[in-house]
Amino acid sequence: ETGVTQSPTHLIKTRGQQVTLRCSSQSGHNTVSWYQQALGQGPQFIFQYYREEENGRGNFPPRFSGLQFPNYSSELNVNALELDDSALYLCASSPRTGDPYGYTFGSGTRLTVV
């Protein structure tokens, strides 16, 4: 059973650019959630995808968007990057929406905006 895989592990982008981060969910998991973890902070919920639809969103602007594919993998897209977007982006998958115990996290993508 493979875990949650995120790519790339590190990324450096320039302010104003766009970035796409990728997440492969754990086998058998159909729900994917994305979190932003700024330095020295706890993760903050960005949004969740279930059956290719956004199913819950945190307090993030529309320039944060996502996709989920039929194989349940997911992408996080951030447009018009700002310096404050520099953070660790974590993906978590779960067997189904509403399962409080099944969260499995990936190791994250460290994004640096310069």
Added chain:
Amino acid sequence: AQTVTQSQPEMSVQEAETVTLSCTYDTSESDYYLFWYKQPPSRQMILVIRQEAYKQQNATENRFSVNFQKAAKSFSLKISDSQLGDAAMYFCAYRSAMRNTDKLIFGTGTRLQVFP
């Protein structure tokens, strides 16, 4: 809105000793879940222990146990017989029991150092 507070930015413990990490939360809900996650330098969040709010009995997982005080909205983690591998960031997290809400609300974390 729910909030989670961890008031200890850093804690240290000697190997084989016991340490307690504090967490308080605020919610108006009666049914929810609480978690402690460990984040080592590898960055992956690893579930340490979980507690259902409707259960009065405190959860225990090997060397890890919690002190859940629902009325006080307190959820502390006790690590017994500390090991060098326990050194990491520890995050307390809250999850509503509402089925359409999967998001976790995290505290700011406590960095645990373990000395030999």
